[in-house]
Amino acid sequence: MSLSDTLAGGIDTLGLTLSDDQSRLLLAYVDLLVKWNQAYNLTAIRDPQEMVTRHLLDSLAVLPHLGEGDTLDVGTGAGIPGIILAVARPQQAFVLLDSNGKKTRFVRQARRELGLDNVEVVHGRVEQYRKAPSQIICRAFASLSDMLALMTPIMTDNTRLLAMKAASTEEELATLPTQWQGRHHTLTVPGLDEPRTLVVVNKA
Numbered sequence: 001m002s003l004s005d006t007l008a009g010g011i012d013t014l015g016l017t018l019s020d021d022q023s024r025l026l027l028a029y030v031d032l033l034v035k036w037n038q039a040y041n042l043t044a045i046r047d048p049q050e051m052v053t054r055h056l057l058d059s060l061a062v063l064p065h066l067g068e069g070d071t072l073d074v075g076t077g078a079g080i081p082g083i084i085l086a087v088a089r090p091q092q093a094f095v096l097l098d099s100n101g102k103k104t105r106f107v108r109q110a111r112r113e114l115g116l117d118n119v120e121v122v123h124g125r126v127e128q129y130r131k132a133p134s135q136i137i138c139r140a141f142a143s144l145s146d147m148l149a150l151m152t153p154i155m156t157d158n159t160r161l162l163a164m165k166a167a168s169t170e171e172e173l174a175t176l177p178t179q180w181q182g183r184h185h186t187l188t189v190p191g192l193d194e195p196r197t198l199v200v201v202n203k204a
Helices: 003-014 020-040 048-060 082-088 101-114 144-154 170-174
Strands: 071-074 094-098 119-123 135-139 160-165 180-187 196-203
Touching: 003 020, 003 048, 020 048, 020 082, 020 101, 048 082, 071 082, 082 094, 082 101, 082 119, 094 101, 101 119, 135 144, 144 160, 144 170, 144 196, 170 180
Parallel strands: 071 094, 071 135, 094 119, 135 160
Antiparallel strands: 160 196, 180 196
């Protein structure tokens, strides 16, 4: 199956509507990732078909839960999920933050080549970031409690944290400090026979 067929089928299964131009940009992003990955080792996934499933569709699966405000992608790595969500939501502002210089260089190049005027790329650590966004999203790199400890300085009473996790999170949610409330959404990623969960946390 071609990459475009895999993407189109996945978008359809997720019940999303993306234009032909948006799909073209997403596949152009995969092309860039494949090319840069040979020299920069941006992602452990080498196969373009797997990139469509594990990067594009995995990220697009969170769209129904993503609010409309400005969004900070913490630890964006090669631009996942931030670049993908920015293609799907061109009217929404995204800041993609990562402390790895070679990864932010790639993300800046992808932003230029894909013409994503709604994306800002920041090379730095979340501890040094000062602006409070409407929502923060990340592919979870730590426990929820550890992530919240890092993010608290930039979370207002209205900020939502969306943590993309690979496994069940009920135990983590049960141990959240009392000032936080969270709920989890089970995600089904087309073509991926693995559990995916999105945890949405905000101040109680």
